[in-house]
Amino acid sequence: MARPDRFVPTPKDKFTFGLWTVGNIGRDPFGGPTRPALSPAEVVDLLGEVGGVYGVNFHDNDLIPIDASEAQAGRIKQEFQAALKRTGLKVPMATTNLFSDPVFKDGAFTSNDRAVRAYAIQKTMKAMELGAEFGAKVYVFWGGREGTDTLASKDPVQAALWFRQAMDFLCEYNLDRKFGYKFALEAKPNEPRGNLFFPVSGSYLGFIAGLKHPEMVGLNPEFAHETMAGISFVQVVGEALAAKKLFHIDLNDQEPGRFDQDLRFGSVNYKQAFFLAKLLIDYGYSGPKHFDSHAYRSSDRADVIEFARGSMRSWKILEDKVAQFNADKEIQSLLARIVREDAALARISGKFTKGNAQALLNYSFDRQAMTDRPLPYEKLDQLVFDLIMGVR
Ligand code: DIG
Ligand code: MN
Ligand code: MN
Numbered sequence: 142m143a144r145p146d147r148f149v150p151t152p153k154d155k156f157t158f159g160l161w162t163v164g165n166i167g168r169d170p171f172g173g174p175t176r177p178a179l180s181p182a183e184v185v186d187l188l189g190e191v192g193g194v195y196g197v198n199f200h201d202n203d204l205i206p207i208d209a210s211e212a213q214a215g216r217i218k219q220e221f222q223a224a225l226k227r228t229g230l231k232v233p234m235a236t237t238n239l240f241s242d243p244v245f246k247d248g249a250f251t252s253n254d255r256a257v258r259a260y261a262i263q264k265t266m267k268a269m270e271l272g273a274e275f276g277a278k279v280y281v282f283w284g285g286r287e288g289t290d291t292l293a294s295k296d297p298v299q300a301a302l303w304f305r306q307a308m309d310f311l312c313e314y315n316l317d318r319k320f321g322y323k324f325a326l327e328a329k330p331n332e333p334r335g336n337l338f339f340p341v342s343g344s345y346l347g348f349i350a351g352l353k354h355p356e357m358v359g360l361n362p363e364f365a366h367e368t369m370a371g372i373s374f375v376q377v378v379g380e381a382l383a384a385k386k387l388f389h390i391d392l393n394d395q396e397p398g399r400f401d402q403d404l405r406f407g408s409v410n411y412k413q414a415f416f417l418a419k420l421l422i423d424y425g426y427s428g429p430k431h432f433d434s435h436a437y438r439s440s441d442r443a444d445v446i447e448f449a450r451g452s453m454r455s456w457k458i459l460e461d462k463v464a465q466f467n468a469d470k471e472i473q474s475l476l477a478r479i480v481r482e483d484a485a486l487a488r489i490s491g492k493f494t495k496g497n498a499q500a501l502l503n504y505s506f507d508r509q510a511m512t513d514r515p516l517p518y519e520k521l522d523q524l525v526f527d528l529i530m531g532v533r
Contacts, residue, residue: 148457150193156453157196157233157429160184160203162403163449165435175438176445181217182224187442189228191449196231196429198277200238201268207242218274225275233279233429234325234389235272237265240285240333250307251287251300251338262307266314273320279389279429280315281361282308283327288337300338305351312354325361325388330370332401341370342377346384359388363433364417365395365403368410375416382424390426392417392452393434403434405448407455411529418459419466430456466528475521481514 150156164184167175179187181204188194204221205214225232239249239261247253249261269280287304289295308324315322326349330340339345342362349358360381367374381387394404394414407414421430436448466472489500527533 150453185224198234232275235277236281237268288334329366359386361389363391368395391433
C-alpha cells in the first residue's frame with residue numbers, strides 16, 4: 142500500500158492564489174493567449190478542484206471590468222460570492238490595478254498629471270471598498286507604472302512625495318472607513334517601465350518611515366522581483382521580519398537576469414526556497430502564502446492545475462526538510478560552534494554607558510586568535526546540499 146502522502150495541503154496552510162495567476166491566459170509580449178479566459182467564479186471553482194487552497198486574491202479589475210455597468214458588477218459579484226461559498230475559499234488580500242489601463246501610461250500615484258494621480262486615489266478607494274466587501278484584510282500596492290522611461294520626464298524627489306501623499310491619504314481613508322487593512326507595498330525593478338520607482342523592498346522600508354501612519358504600512362516582497370534585482374530574497378525577507386514589516390508575501394521563482402517570470406514556487410532555486418521556508422517557519426510567519434505565479438504558456442488547464450498543486454506540494458516538502466534540518470544533530474552542533482558568545486564582552490559592548498565605553502576601550506583583543514577561529518562553512522553547506530537532495 143502506497144505511503145500516505147505527507148505533502149497534501151489544507152486551508153490551514155493559508156496557501157492563496159490571485160485570480161490572475163491560475164486565470165493567466167498565456168499571453169506574453171510576443172504571442173497571444175494559449176488558454177481560454179475564465180470568469181472569476183470559474184477561477185474559484187478551478188482552485189476548488191485543485192484542493193487544499195485557502196484563499197483567492199484579486200485586483201479590482203480582475204473581478205469587475207473597468208467599464209462594467211452597475212448591473213454587470215452586481216451579477217459578477219453574486220457569481221463570485223456563490224463560488225466562494227461552494228468552495229469555502231476566503232479572500233485574504235485585495236489590490237488595485239493601477240497599471241493596465243492606458244490612463245496610467247505615465248504612472249498612477251506618480252503621474253505628472255494631477256488628475257491622473259487623483260483618479261488613482263479614487264480608484265484605490267473604490268477597490269478598497271470592493272476588497273472589504275469580501276473580507277480582505279491585507280491591501281497590496283504594486284506600482285507597475287510608477288517610474289520613468291526618460292529621466293528628463295520626472296523629478297524623483299517630487300515623485301516620491303506624490304507617492305507619499307497618496308499613501309497618507311489612503312491610510313487616513315482606511316482609518317475613516319474602519320476597513321482595518323494592513324497595507325503591503327510590493328517592489329519590482331524596472332519592468333514594465335525602464336526605471337521603476339522603489340525598485341526593491343529596501344526602498345520601501347525607507348519610504349514607510351516617512352509616512353504619517355507607518356504602523357499601518359508594511360511589505361509584500363516577491364521572490365521573483367528581488368531575484369531580478371540580483372538580491373537574495375531570503376535576506377530581504379529577513380530584513381522585513383527584523384523590521385516587523387512582513388505583512389504579506391508573494392511566492393514564486395525566477396531565473397536571474399530575465400524578465401519577471403513568475404515561475405512555479407520551488408521550480409528553480411531550491412536553496413533559496415529551502416531557506417525561505419526555514420525563515421518563515423522559524424519566525425512563525427502566520428500570514429497568507431500567496432503564489433503570485435502562473436503556469437508555462439505551453440500549459441493547458443490540466444497542467445495549470447498541476448502548477449497550482451505543485452506550488453503547494455513544494456512548500457509542504459520544504460516544511461519537512463526544515464524540520465529535518467532543525468533536528469539534525471550534526472548540522473545543529475556545527476551551527477552552535479560557529480556562533481560564539483562572550484558574556485563579559487556582551488555586557489560592555491551590548492549597551493552604551495560611560496563605564497562600558499571605557500571598559501571596551503581598555504579591553505585587549507587577541508586578533509590572531511579571533512582570526513584563527515575555524516568556520517566550517519563548506520562542511521555546513523554540503524550538509525545542506527545532502528539534506529535538500531534527500532541523501533541525508
Ligand atoms: C505583480 O507581482 C503584482 C501584481 O500581480 C499584484 O498587484 C501584486 C499582488 O501580489 N503582485
Ligand atoms: Mn512578478
Ligand atoms: Mn507580486
